[in-house]
Amino acid sequence: xxxxxxxxxxxxxxxxxxxxxxxxxxxxxxxxxxxxxxxxxxxxxxxxxxxxxxxxxxxxxxxxxxxxxxxxxxxxxxxxxxxxxxxxxxxxxxxxxxxxxxxxxxxxxxxxxxxxxxxxxxxxxxxxxxxxxxxxxxxxxxxxxxxxxxxxxxxxxxxxxxxxxxxxxxxxxxxxxxxxxxxxxxxxxxxxxxxxxxxxxxxxxxxxxxxxxxxxxxxxxxxxxxxxxxxxxxxxxxxxxxxxxxxxxxxxxxxxxxxxxxxxxxxxxxxxxxxxxxxxxxxxxxxxxxxxxxxxxxxxxxxxxxxxxxxxxxxxxxxxxxxxxxxxxxxxxxxxxxxxxxxxxxxxxxxxxxxxxxxxxxxxxxxxxxxxxxxxxxxxxxxxxxxxxxxxxx
Amino acid sequence: xxxxxxxxxxxxxxxxxxxxxxxxxxxxxxxxxxxxxxxxxxxxxxxxxxxxxxxxxxxxxxxxxxxxxxxxxxxxxxxxxxxxxxxxxxxxxxxxxxxxxxxxxxxxxxxxxxxxxxxxxxxxxxxxxxxxxxxxxxxxxxxxxxxxxxxxxxxxxxxxxxxxxxxxxxxxxxxxxxxxxxxxxxxxxxxxxxxxxxxxxxxxxxxxxxxxxxxxxxxxxxxxxxxxxxxxxxxxxxxxxxxxxxxxxxxxxxxxxxxxxxxxxxxxxxxxxxxxxxxxxxxxxxxxxxxxxxxxxxxxxxxxxxxxxxxxxxxxxxxxxxxxxxxxxxxxxxxxxxxxxxxxxxxxxxxxxxxxxxxxxxxxxxxxxxxxxxxxxxxxxxxxxxxxxxxxxx
Numbered sequence: 098x099x100x101x102x103x104x105x106x107x108x109x110x111x112x113x114x115x116x117x118x119x120x121x122x123x124x125x126x127x128x129x130x131x132x133x134x135x136x137x138x139x140x141x142x143x144x145x146x147x148x149x150x151x152x153x154x155x156x157x158x159x160x161x162x163x164x165x166x167x168x169x170x171x172x173x174x175x176x177x178x179x180x181x182x183x184x185x186x187x188x189x190x191x192x193x194x195x196x197x198x199x200x201x202x203x204x205x206x207x208x209x210x211x212x213x214x215x216x217x218x219x220x221x222x223x224x225x226x227x228x229x230x231x232x233x234x235x236x237x238x239x240x241x242x243x244x245x246x247x248x249x250x251x252x253x254x255x256x257x258x259x260x261x262x263x264x265x266x267x268x269x270x271x272x273x274x275x276x277x278x279x280x281x282x283x284x285x286x287x288x289x290x291x292x293x294x295x296x297x298x299x300x301x302x303x304x305x306x307x308x309x310x311x312x313x314x315x316x317x318x319x320x321x322x323x324x325x326x327x328x329x330x331x332x333x334x335x336x337x338x339x340x341x342x343x344x345x346x347x348x349x350x351x352x353x354x355x356x357x358x359x360x361x362x363x364x365x366x367x368x369x370x371x372x373x374x375x376x377x378x379x380x381x382x383x384x385x386x387x388x389x390x391x392x393x394x395x396x397x398x399x400x401x402x403x404x405x406x407x408x409x410x411x412x413x414x415x416x417x418x419x420x421x422x423x424x425x426x427x428x429x430x431x432x433x434x435x436x437x438x439x440x441x442x443x444x445x446x447x448x449x450x451x452x453x454x455x456x457x458x459x460x461x462x463x464x465x466x467x468x469x470x471x472x473x474x475x476x477x478x479x480x481x482x483x484x485x486x487x488x489x490x491x
Numbered sequence: 492x493x494x495x496x497x498x499x500x501x502x503x504x505x506x507x508x509x510x511x512x513x514x515x516x517x518x519x520x521x522x523x524x525x526x527x528x529x530x531x532x533x534x535x536x537x538x539x540x541x542x543x544x545x546x547x548x549x550x551x552x553x554x555x556x557x558x559x560x561x562x563x564x565x566x567x568x569x570x571x572x573x574x575x576x577x578x579x580x581x582x583x584x585x586x587x588x589x590x591x592x593x594x595x596x597x598x599x600x601x602x603x604x605x606x607x608x609x610x611x612x613x614x615x616x617x618x619x620x621x622x623x624x625x626x627x628x629x630x631x632x633x634x635x636x637x638x639x640x641x642x643x644x645x646x647x648x649x650x651x652x653x654x655x656x657x658x659x660x661x662x663x664x665x666x667x668x669x670x671x672x673x674x675x676x677x678x679x680x681x682x683x684x685x686x687x688x689x690x691x692x693x694x695x696x697x698x699x700x701x702x703x704x705x706x707x708x709x710x711x712x713x714x715x716x717x718x719x720x721x722x723x724x725x726x727x728x729x730x731x732x733x734x735x736x737x738x739x740x741x742x743x744x745x746x747x748x749x750x751x752x753x754x755x756x757x758x759x760x761x762x763x764x765x766x767x768x769x770x771x772x773x774x775x776x777x778x779x780x781x782x783x784x785x786x787x788x789x790x791x792x793x794x795x796x797x798x799x800x801x802x803x804x805x806x807x808x809x810x811x812x813x814x815x816x817x818x819x820x821x822x823x824x825x826x827x828x829x830x831x832x833x834x835x836x837x838x839x840x841x842x843x844x845x846x847x848x849x850x851x852x853x854x855x856x857x858x859x860x861x862x863x864x865x866x867x868x869x870x871x872x873x874x875x876x877x878x879x880x881x882x883x884x885x
Contacts, residue, residue: 198781262782388656
């Protein structure tokens, strides 16, 4: 007797061309048709508003999906981590923005190497900063990287309401712009003004109000910097929740929204802004019932299969008689109870589809995503998509 | 210019023999000295109470750590998933109990193959069931696996208060015991009576009360089965929270506790039962400050580095002046504010250690754990431990 010798990825590859019903559980499944419609809508939206579109790859972590979006008009990708940037570069993406602070000298040496690699390919690396210390360490890493051919685009991050990274709008940002311009390997490229919390304000009006303050902060800071003769090339930010506001501002030149690609239960719970494209759910966890008891069933997907930081998954209703609500069953289980007017507990072996609460950390739990066409009920497995930057934490 | 060619595991291997201060962030770090003391205490506890000890490998997911516990007296491991069982078998563990229901025929074929593999090695596979359908599918898979040499130990799971898998105590369990005995490749081995929710009841008295009802349910069910002349070989269950109660019951013959190995912030928040060994925290996320603002700092570990299903991590206090509280900063960030009498915001680059809220899903986020000896402040990297069953969902 032998253990299986195929890797999980190779096992999934064997599914290509077969029915979605053959996908074993739990599995992360992408509805490729819905995903492509989301891409088309996003590309149209950016074109209509005359803004650049740089979707965040921290969400899907896949070089293949990054390339697909670049082919549709995206200028490149955002990432949060050096290791994510390396994974995207290894997968053929040439324009990468690390929209986050990097401080460790060991990682900054990798950032510098990556800047030179992308420059060699005719691409570009960019990064965010929010401290003099960070700028000096980055500059030192660029100097020590040898060639000094590449110049890194550096964005000053301002805190526009999230209370996380970023200096306050105004003089602090001006001081950092001056500091960046003292270093030959660095180019002051503009401002990052991202308000993460605003993405999840439920009301469309609330989000508009929050982003109007973001825009004020960005304009104020830009004026202060430009008053000293320093051009502010670009203001970048926005997520799927608030993007219509930044796009309409005339101030933001670039949208970082990434979750639109898959949409999750949390974003779908937002009141939709009339100006927002109608994005569809495209990411699902396929699961099956492993235990059926009086009043509840148990499926084989718990929070090792999907992240619950933004709430529990919703169960996709496949028919009216088995409307189900998902309750927390721990790491490996989900507890399902009849919901709405339904009273039926699904039987053992029944396949179900979960819409994750939050797509980013859900994707990060999986090595691959199974891409299907033709729908979840009777579709076909088209390809297996690698999560290249899974666990790329450093 | 080239991208790094070493895998993340190989990069970590380069740290062996070097100082803990050289570990880049974020990283999952095991205090091997504390972990070994935990193992010694657990082994002593089991010996003193005359119970078998079968620690759950769904927590650490590492064949190396499973073998270490077997060497210290554990009879084998528990796992929740077929793929975890395969990873443990591939890593040299020969006595494996899948303490969960497996329903998919594709997976049951793998279970049957594994049962034969372990039998070939002189080992044993066991599994839990809670339905006639599950028993019949398992039996069919064993028949179809060809040789029919192996006999699987089958435990009937009873629901003792968790409201998840398991039939109600009593006649339902008796019926399943009878069903198991109708199949030649299956051996009715006893009852699984695990109360997951009781693990996290804060008061020691509450946990004792909850487990006394579990014991009643188990005894009642055993009597019913034994009254029909069917021996109930073993009652298995217990977790780190409640193990002193099951061990003292005289009814449970096996403890499944796994988290004692690392201890997490959630288990440490339980009122300690006087009979409980004093387990120490042995699992940490090393992180560093990447942004320092007025009133708060931001570190590079968010919930892609540690699971938050059982609460946010605690910050290990390294000195009295920098006591810090961790606030949710999203997928990649943690927000740190001075706590207690401390008012100091840590500086950029400052290294910190987080005690995860829940060790099981935290380990699952990482490819490797860095094992250190000599403590977190001035210790040395001793080895890198693979998370063999990371993402083993199926």
